[in-house]
Amino acid sequence: MKSAITWMQKTAAAVAIAGFGLSGAYAQDAKPSGEPIKVGILHSLSGTMAISETTLKDAMLMLIDEQNKKGGVLGRPLEAVVVDPASDWPLFAEKARELISQDGVSVVFGCWTSVSRKSVLPVFKELDSILFYPVQYEGEESERNVFYTGAAPNQQAIPAVDYLMNEGVERWVLEGTDYVYPRTTNKILEAYLKSKGVAPEDIKVNYTPFGFSDWQTEVSSIKEFGSAGKKTAVVSTVNGDANVPFYKELGNQGIKATDIPVVAFSVGEEELAGIDTAPLVGHLAAWNYFQSVDTPENEDFIEKWRAFIKDDNRVTNDPMEAHYIGFNMWVKAVEKAGTTDPDAVIDALPGIEQANLTGGVSQMLPNHHITKPVLIGEITDDGQFDVVSETEDLVPGDAWSDFLPESKKLKADWVELKCGNYDTEAKKCLGDTAETSN
């Protein structure tokens, strides 16, 4: 305990000294001045999604704070404008409009669920602004005004399934919450598994409502499905709160990760902070970032985050890293364009590179997705993840899945083709059928 205190004192002293040094050095030339550049933060601070999104709001505030200490952008300070869309999808659109037209923000970082993103899309198109979306999603979309810094299905779901296949899994339960992300992801996964020779009777798809808490029947039917003489795994797109009772029930019914592993796409460090992880050891998650990744960049990020939030036990997670990458890319693009004008920044963004926190360099692609590493981690008893598999190279995000017949032929390219859904067979841009005038 004593050593911990002295260590903390030392760190505090070091930080203080460094701070003095910096402020001394930059006092004259880099103090941002002039009219602030406004940055909108559109994350729910109340309602069901507050549990996940509040953290992202704080992460954004920290990044903006850091950037201001470094001298702002274009010599101007950044100013965060925080609004609360209260987990209410139509309110997201209203708040987005408020941010862009009333507050005059240059860029917005926000949204979590796919419905909220779909709800703000028309606003961003109409008012021509920029949205950075930091969460893994179902793909099948590429918009000129949106930059997707979370994983597309080929950067999370498919590598996870590949890993399990390597481990000898032959029978699959696709368990999800009943909404657009799990349904689309499972459709892609089902097509992918079948293309790999998995028989239809070896795939079971099941959906439960939002916030589902009585998992007894579901878990026992998983158990039954798993007792057919083939190694079975569960691919879980169960979202948010419903995960905790799901894992508790798995533990209660004695399903161990060594028998039937569960690989989850929506369970990260933040979600595990609310549960006793001892019964979950060995279950898996696929992400592009884990707090446990041992790189100097990540260590630095965690330290800054804990200092900013004033809590030594706060965890970091994947969407936070996505915001870190997205924010820095935006800063670089603004500096490259020399202006915050959305059109110039949108054109400047593709090709921008930014070191991620896991030791690679992510790049913004012409389809407005980024390259990311894919990590598979096993849950450990301290609520963290132990990386058991990692892709060798960064995986470029694919907007349109190659495993769905209707999207196989589509291609997104905002640099050459200036189109988010170019039909490579018909050789024409499908455009937005709802708004043909654009």
Add this chain to the structure above:
Amino acid sequence: MTRSLHRLLVTLAFLFLCAAPALAQVSDAAAIVQKFGGKQSYDHTEAVISELAATGDARVARALRALREGDLYWRESDEAVFIAERRGDEYALFDPITGESAGSAPRGDMQKVRVKNSIRNAVTGALGSLTLRSDNPAQRMRAADTLFSEADPEMIEPLDAAIAAEQDASVKARMEEARASAMLVSDRSAEDKAAAAKVLANRADRESLNKLTVFARSTDDPVARAAADAAIAAIKANIAFWNQMQNVWYGLSLGSVLLLAAIGLAITFGVMGVINMAHGEMVMLGAYTTFAVQEFIRSNAPGLFEWSLLIALPLAFLVSGAVGLVMERGLIRFLYGRPLETLLATFGVSLILQQAVRTIFGPSNRQVGNPDFMSGAFNLGLMSITWNRLWIIVFALVVFAALLAVLNKTPLGLQMRAVTQNRRMAAAMGIRTPWVDAMTFALGSGIAGIAGVALSQIDNVSPNLGQGYIIDSFMVVVFGGVGNLWGTLVGAMSLGILNKFLEPYAGAVLGKIVVLVLIILFIQKRPRGLFAQKGRFVDA
């Protein structure tokens, strides 16, 4: 003298010769265990495990178990392997073979030997063959279970030997099942296999069905196949029966949760007629009280953790009851007889309470631990019954009985019934009706708080906890019959069972919709619910 010396020397030499292989074996195993050290690939680790298993030395079990639990570490300076236990900022080190203490090391110096699921499975398999002759019957039992699922024909002979030596009848039976499962995949005669199929038919669970299905698919011998098919049919019938039992059990369990959530509302809405949209938040407050109690116990009196739920019960009752009292006195009493305004006002209160909790405790889920008596499960036939669900059923019934007793046997209960049945007459008899209103509302809210203690064991403790239960609670109370506690009990249980019988066929999403539709139809037919209140006061 020389003779005795000579004899001594011979004895010593003999002893040495005897001991040498044993010593060599220990050092052998120890040397292999050391191979876990250093940054190694998973394949390497797996190879070392099979090397250890091949020694046949039961003493390596300690190291293997530590590996599986993630307690096996190697020292960065010399790659020596130890079992490490965390003690503050240090690790206490133990020899991986003997388990003797080997000093300590700072945390930064030790690296964990990395494991993943396939490694854990390899360890379990290795332990199965190593501990078959262990002195501990529980370990032999586990070994037999492992061998059952591994089904390795090589193990038939070791199993035969173990069965012959086994004294414990239940362990012996498991070993025979393990032998049968290995027999099915071996190249022994069809008669042997048919006999093995019979052994598995008696075991009659999903795992044996599993083995038999694989066997029936692969064999081409008619005798063995017929035996397997007969066994499969028998097991399937058995499983079908237990599936129905399990549905009933799950239904009762869901029903008890519904009952707990709704029973407080049966008072505030059922008896008093207040549409209390903040009822769910009373449940949530109870759950957060449990969290606060556990936090306090963790930091001040860790020994009391097993009792934390019992301690939390009265506190949750008081907290939620007090909030309910303040709500009634400060808001609801001005709105009696105006249901629409009550609905809106209490909905506002529910939002305020949620946001208050979010501000105080933070938006993320809070961890409420399960005491030991509420963790784990036991098997009844082919059903696994989890302790927490069992205790919640018991608890729901106890709360129900207690509430019934309060309403029927205490002066407060008498006054409550008097006021709800005929307010003016009760007032004329000298009952302070406003006081009774306040107490009734506080009682209903307090009961909701108690429900929160129980629900914290199975659900997320988050500010949204209550929202998930409010609709279900109203559904149960309306379905059961407003103003009737027995109706709430029967309503909760029948909705629970109906839901759980629909779920396997219709899925969770559709199942819930079907239940809602059925309730709507039922209410059309019987607007007053299952147990309608009768008498003059009904419409008063």
